[in-house]
Amino acid sequence: MFQCKLCPNKGTDRQIRGVGARMAAYRVCSSCDFWLTCLGYMMLGDQDPDGRRALRIDGRHYLTWTDEQGFPPEIGYAGAEVCRYVLLDDPTGAVRVSHRIWLMGTIPDAFRDRMPDNAVFAPAA
Numbered sequence: 352m353f354q355c356k357l358c359p360n361k362g363t364d365r366q367i368r369g370v371g372a373r374m375a376a377y378r379v380c381s382s383c384d385f386w387l388t389c390l391g392y393m394m395l396g397d398q399d400p401d402g403r404r405a406l407r408i409d410g411r412h413y414l415t416w417t418d419e420q421g422f423p424p425e426i427g428y429a430g431a432e433v434c435r436y437v438l439l440d441d442p443t444g445a446v447r448v449s450h451r452i453w454l455m456g457t458i459p460d461a462f463r464d465r466m467p468d469n470a471v472f473a474p475a476a
């Protein structure tokens with residue numbers, strides 16, 4: 352066990368989803384390892400070439416995907432409702448629609464400053 356460098360949690364090099372060695376090398380806990388992955392997503396532009404998009408709304412992190420891409424492999428809550436959202440950096444304010452959205456969780460305090468919201472939910476049509 353070791354102290355996580357980023358938050359008050361304890362880290363371990365026990366293999367969790369195959370990333371134990373990485374967590375030990377960076378001295379981060381499994382939660383921070385997960386959020387570092389999300390932070391990396393943001394630095395790559397919040398979008399996959401195949402259309403998945405990371406959304407941060409009210410401090411919560413979401414990922415959209417399409418039927419073709421299939422359900423994300425990680426565990427998360429998948430809403431059944433259509434998600435309508437507006438990207439904050441879209442000057443046209445266009446409402447985008449995703450039929451698949453996955454709530455990945457609330458962004459922890461240790462990452463909140465570095466991962467500001469990038470979208471808002473749009474009201475139902």
Ligand SMILES: [Zn+2]
Nearest residue numbers: 355358380383
């Ligand atoms: Zn941590």
